[in-house]
Amino acid sequence: MTQNSGRRRYLYLAASFVFRIAVVAILLGGGGWALLAHPKTPVPSHWNPLRDLSVKAPVTPVTKYQLNRALADEMQCRSALSDAGARFEAMDDLVVDQNCGITVRGLLSQLVTSRIDAVETSCKTTLRLAMWEHHVVQPAARDFLGTGVEKLRHAGSYNCRRMRTAQGQSSRWSSHATADSIDIVGVELADGRALSLLSDWSSAGPEAAFLRQIGQGACDWFRVVLGPEYNRLHADHFHLQGPGWGFCR
Ligand SMILES: [Zn+2]
Known part of the structure; x- marks a missing residue:
């Protein structure tokens, strides 16, 4: 495994952890939606389905x-x-x-x-x-x-x-x-x-x-x-x- 792909893998795992939290938040209902929609949401844009694509x-x-x-x-x-x-x-x-x-x-x-x-x-x-x-x-x-x-x-x-x-x-x-x-x-x-x-x-x-x-x-x-x-x-x-x-x- 190259250093780069190791780093990517680490970032992926970290990000998928955040994503799971976001999914749980959504399942919890309106509170989760508010979490994603909030302008200062801690969910990064590329994990946030309410945000626009960044190439x-x-x-x-x-x-x-x-x-x-x-x-x-x-x-x-x-x-x-x-x-x-x-x-x-x-x-x-x-x-x-x-x-x-x-x-x-x-x-x-x-x-x-x-x-x-x-x-x-x-x-x-x-x-x-x-x-x-x-x-x-x-x-x-x-x-x-x-x-x-x-x-x-x-x-x-x-x-x-x-x-x-x-x-x-x-x-x-x-x-x-x-x-x-x-x-x-x-x-x-x-x-x-x-x-x-x-x-x-x-x-x-x-x-x-x-x-x-x-x-x-x-x-x-x-x-x-x-x-x-x-x-x-x-x-x-x-x-x-x-x-x-x-x-x-
Ligand atoms: Zn062609």
Whole structure:
């Protein structure tokens, strides 16, 4: 166990203790609600379901609940991103037709720590991506590669098209048609190296372990994640998709 993960484990245990106290307080009734709602509540925000999501706060069992609230609320989504230092310049919704368009649209160019080439996408996709970058990609880069990720390389988010399958084009519309997904092809590291799924996925070194870790970890923040193990269409990218039924390959 590394020192970092030992510390994380300790923080997790300490925080879960506080959380249990909060749950007991809730079960006790109105007093518990008052405890959580009080402006000077001793319950930390990331353990408090009444508080808004903070992207950079440690992940707790309350985080998913806070995230879902932020995904459903334009103001919360945009402010969670700006509080985290992300750059997601607001744009008017893109209205094309019933199948294509972007609601709560913006131009994304910076996540929490890493940059990304400017891409038009939705606030939901951006918020999920920011959670992934901060809680999965950067820790994995430190653990496996001893450095940070400076840039995520993408291959687009919005694309008004139908789904592509290994058997050809499907009649169903792609989640890209509503910018509910983004394709990530690799990363640039702070030490100057560039990794891509195409050339590093099957390598023997820690680079492949890093890529597998961030692919797996993406399933914590996106409901559908497809990568090189899924089919040849995904040999060179992770397809990260917000809505769906929980499919992680
Ligand atoms: Zn895709």
